[in-house]
Amino acid sequence: MNLDVSLKEAILAVVTRNPAKVGGGGCPIFLAQDQEEMEKTALLLARILGGIVHDLENDVFIIVRH
């Protein structure tokens, strides 16, 4: 039996530099100043959460665990 409980197929975090594009929901949103900070935050979050960074191609990155 697998006792390891974890979220799967769910957005764990959102990283964006355009707050107008996101809002609400049950997911933490991290704001960044520029593209560079966004990438760095996303990378760190992905490593910590064990997820993958996906690009929605509108200045929003999401971190998803598959």
Place this chain on the structure above:
Amino acid sequence: MDNYLIVIVCGIVAGFLARWITLRSDYRHYPTYPHGQLVHLAVGFIAASLGAVAVPAIMKPDFVAVTFLVLAAQQFRDIRNMERETLTRLEETKLIRRGTDYIEGIARVFEARNYLVIITALITSLVVYRWGWPFAFIAGPICIFLSTLLMSGQRLGDIAEVVPGKVHFQGSLLMVEDVIIMNVALPQTKEKILKEGMGVLIKPKNDDARLTLDAPGQRQAIIHDVVSILGSKVDIAEPDLMPLARKQVDKGYLGLFIVANEPDLDYLMEIIRKVPVLESARGTALKSYFGRKAAD
């Protein structure tokens, strides 16, 4: 009585040898450890004894004994359960999983091999009983040869063409030729993928092959085999470089993407060609009337 002894011994030896020869432990075959092998050799020995004793039991004639033999043969069903359970347990701690289809296939093979051992022992002992022990040296090898021949199933290279595919990005989408694999955001990851990633297209030769490649279990088996030889750069909390096989939905072929520890495209393709076609995934559309009609 001496006569029976020779018959039984010949049967057991032939059956045991058959089990030994079919117990291959290469990169993807399980078990890899001496203890696991011992378990199977021991069970194989029991199976060989069962087969070898059957002929003298009938000739004696002792039909009660024969009935018991049939009952004993039932025990070999547990082999499949045992293998399935062990492999399924081991899956939980694997980075790249075998997939249940592959496990089921392996477990079935282990069960089937014991029946082959019984048949080999049975035929050999029958031949020895009828014509004398020197003939064991003919009947035994023939049986063993036939069982290895009959039990080697199709390989992916038989049903599909494997060709190199170019790994590239379309915006944030990772592609192998025209197959979309996944969405990658980070520039570092993209760079690494472009530098070290390998892409391959697996093109089915007919409709049956297309159905086979559709099965996620078959794809997982391909990935598992590739990773177990070439390695992958996936780690526990870093699934970015997960090897994936995705379908070109319109044309039906697969695109496979991997970042391997040993980036050697030629061997990658060769390994994929050698992946066994799983029984549970095998497509049989062309065997049906409508399947053949729809195919043209």
